[in-house]
Structures are given as structure tokens and as C-alpha cells.
Amino acid sequence: MPARAPTTAGGGPRPPWWQTAGYLLALAALTAALHGDALRGWWTWDDPEILIHAVRYHPWQYYTIPGIWCEQTAAFLTPTLTASFDLDLAIAGPAPGWFFTHHLLSVWGIAAATYALLRVWIRPPWALLGAASFLCSAPLVATSHTLWTRHYHEGLLLSVLAVALFTWSIRDRRPWLLVPAVAAAALAMSAKETFTPLALVLPAIPVGTLRARARAAIPFLVLIPVYLLWRYWMLGVWVGSYGPPADGSVIGVELLRIPTLLFGDDLPGLAVIGAVLAVVGLGLWQLRSARTVVPVVLAVLLIPVLPVADMLVVADRLLLTFAWATGVALAAILGPLSRRGRPWSTAAVAAVIAVAVVAQIHGRGRQADEIAEAEWFRVQGAPIASGDGDLLVWTTDLSTFVTRLAVVYGHHRGAAATPGVILDELDLLQRDRTGKRVLSYDQECGCMRDVTGEVDGLLADWGRRVRVRPLSARLEDDRGWVTADFGPYAEGRYVVLEPWRYGRVPVLPHATTRARFREPVAFRVRYDSPEGWITYSPVLRFGDEPGELLEWSR
DSSP: OOOOOOBOGGGOBOOOHHHHHHHHHHHHHHHHHHHGGGGGOOOOTTHHHHHHHHHHSOHHHHHHOHHHHHHHOSSOOOHHHHHHHHHHHHHHSSOHHHHHHHHHHHHHHHHHHHHHHHTTTSOHHHHHHHHHHHHTOHHHHHHTTOGGGHHHHHHHHHHHHHHHHHHHHHHTTOGGGHHHHHHHHHHHHHHOGGGGGGGGTGGGSSSSOHHHHHHHHHHHHHHHHHHHHHHHHHHSOSSOOSSSOOOHHHHHHHHHTHHHHHHOSSHHHHHHHHHHHHHHHHHHHHOTTHHHHHHHHHHHHHGGGGGGGGGTTTOGGGGHHHHHHHHHHHHHHHHHHGGGOHHHHHHHHHHHHHHHHHHHHHHHHTHHHHHHHHHHHHHHHHHHHTTOTTEEEEOSTTHHHHHHHHHHHHHHHOGGGSOEEEOSHHHHHHSOOTTOEEEEEETTTTEEEEOGGGHHHHHHHHHHHBOOOOOEEEEEEETTEEEEEEESOSSSEEEEEETTTTEEEEEOSEEEEEOOOSSOEEEEEEEEOTTSOEEEOOOEEEOSSTTOEEEEEO
């Protein structure tokens, strides 16, 4: 009797290794074709802050010591993102090209892991379509070009691997696979709290018996309270994010916008949304397993975004899991149904391709502003990466970014090969400018302009506007929530000047934010009046101890 080909349950016979390799190479080629331009990207937004943390501390420190982690942020807990940057720095130093190479490898990894997971239930071509649909998704167009969103990529990758290993352990009766599965789930949680509810999905996965799934899911469920305890230890709060949660009155409205954020609100987008809903409805009607899996997955996707629902419209990264689940659902539902004959198969393939194409077009349509934004960061930060220690870089709108970038390159190359950063005219006045060139960002040309010959005139004009006028600052730390009040003026602009980490930070007269200090911060407050005069505080100090209250006035 001939030997029977190995199978992957509903996924049919296991293909030869070279065929699987071909599918994975096809996903790599699609990743390069759709997102390869990211390799020309540069640092943006939070990248320097994460880099600073990576160069200053070891992984065991930012994973376990609250004060060290909270130097980066007290709003959320994502040390695996810092560890990922740490790895890249160890390999290539602060080289954006390598960082983006790693970034795209994680994108391809998600697609490859998705293919492997789908193969449990559907045949290779449909598993390939499901993985490819994710690569075409609109949110990925944005996140593939921003390094500081990598924790969403790697958290999703680790989550898919955890689910795949969990599934294989039950299907193949290999309980030892639960060990790497639990490790992957734990790392996913440490990448981003979005992936904490993962364990709730596992008992609903259509593999083995409910008893086997429930028993195997126990260590994953135990991870949730362990994670919450660790989060409380590190941040001092059980749950919470950037600030107060979204207003309950708008949460429902914002959640209903998710489909149009994924596909657009034009005619093609609305048509695709209708098609996706029809496919899911068909799956709920025709496939018994879908009646359990779809509601559970939907709940697990929605739970983490409820507190930040008002950010969905501006934060593509929050939509990444929804885009992935959409591609998986289409493939998992249409794959089995396509076996009913050629008309079904043709219509199913056409539907998945249409969804992928519309999603990609929608994502590309939103990319123009992101490209311009990335160039804005590159122009103002490039002098810092130049290695020219005779430069002084003066920028106002990206001062925090440039200040932090200088710390990173200074650590890598040494202070002598790192340009200095100028916060404002007072800072420029106090600097030794002998043999230095001063570059300033010119908004009209969108370039850095040499203003060395204009410095004396700029300082003279500034000096005529400086006054000694009333000014006040009040900062209070209430269990990790810092409230800042600046006065006494309701109009005009307040700026905090801190040269070592924060740079020049515009602030509101009243604001509250999450912050915990391991070391005190020394800073000045600058006020620019509507009439054109300027006044400064002396150097103030805050953050010496928890619960501190700083009150200063003149």
C-alpha cells in the first residue's frame, strides 16, 4: 500500500518543502514591492527617545526597574520595542537603513506566520491570499514607514506565532509546543498591551476538543494577571494609556468608522466594506466554527482600543490588528466555500483581490502627507547625523526631536563629532561660537540655512524684546500624574527649555500628563507675549521626589 501524504487537517496534503519556500518567497517579493521604499526612510517622531533609552540602559534594566523605564514614558509599557532598537544598534549603530530592513523583515514575518497558521484549515493558495491581503492593507502602508510603530508589527508577529504553536500543539498532540507559544505570547504583551487579551481567543479556535483547548489555554490566561502585576510595578497603574479614556458618548461612533478607515468612504471603499460584511455573514451562516470564532475575535480586537477610540482616525497603528483579522477571515471563510465549484472559486478569489487592491489604493492615497512629514524630520535632523562637530543646529518646531537625536549620535560618535543643538536666542548667546557655523530651519524653503553671519543681528533684536515681567510656574506630582500651570497670562506662548532631553517644548497654560522621574529635571520657562516682548524664569528644578510640588512666581 502506498504511503499516505502528510496532511495539515482541513488544509489538505502538506506540500513539498520547495513549494512552501516558493510561497514564502512570493510573500517576501510582495513585501518588497509594496513597502520596499521604506528602506529610504529616516528617523521620525519618537525614534530618538527610544534610541536614547536603548543606548543608556541594558534590557534587564528597562524591563524591571520602574524609574528607568519611566524615563522614556510613564504612559505605557513597551520595553520589547526598546529591546528591538537595542538589537539594531548593536548590529549597525544608528543607521536608519538597517533599522528599516529589520522593520520590513518583521512585516514579512507576520505574513509568513499568517500563511503557516492558515494552512491548518485551508489549502496553500488560499493561505497565501490571506497573508497577501494583510500586506496590502491600508494601515500597513503607514506603519511600514515609521520605525516607532514596530512594536505593533512585532507584537502581532509574536501573537500569530503563539496562536500557531498553540494550534499545532493540539492538532499534533505535542504539548511541548506550548512552551514557546507561551513565551511568544508573553513577549507580545511586553511589546504592546493591545495583545494582552490574546488568551481569550484560544479556547474558540477550531482545533481538537474544547476540553483540550481550555486546558492548553490555562498558562496563557495566567499571563494576564502576571502582566497586570508587572505593569502596576513598572507604571504604578493597572490600566490606562496616554491620558483620560475616550468619552463614552463617542466610542460607538468612532468604532463604526473602522471599516471606512480601512477601505475608504468612496464608492469602491463602500462596495468592499459591503463585500467583506457579506462574506462574514456567509461564513456565520455556512460554517459552524465561524459562529464562535468571529464574535470572540471581534471582542478581543475591540477591547484594547476602547480607551483610545478617539485616536483611531489619526493612528493607523491601532487598525493593524483589524486589517490582519479581515484578511484572515476572508481566506478562512472563502477558502472552504470555494471548493463547491469553479463559479464559487472564481468569485471568491476576485473578492479577495478586490479587497486587497482597494485597501492598498486607500492607504497610498493617505501617504502623501506622511512622506512630506518624513522629509521634514530628515531635513532638520540630517545635520546631527553629519558628524560635523563644528555645527550648531537651531530649530524650534522639532527641537525635542533634534535634541534627543544629538544625544544618540553623541553617544555613538562622541561629543566632538556631534553638532550642538540651540534651543533659543538665550541658549545661543551663552554658547561658545568660536569656529562654529549656525544652521537654522527656514520654513519658506523647507531647508536648513546657514545664518552664521546673521547671529549678531538676531541676538540684538531678541535682546531688545527681553523684559523682566511677572511670570509663574506651578508643577505638582500626584501619584504619577503631573499637573503644570503657567501664568499669569491667558494669551501668548509658553515654552519649557531643557537642554539635555526635552529641548524646546511648547506647553499650554494648564496641562496634565503621566510622568515619573528617576532624576530631577532642570529647566527654564519662556513666555512670548502677543505684543512681542519675551520674559524668562530662572532655572527651575523638578522631579527630586514623588509627590513633589514646585511653585515659583515673580
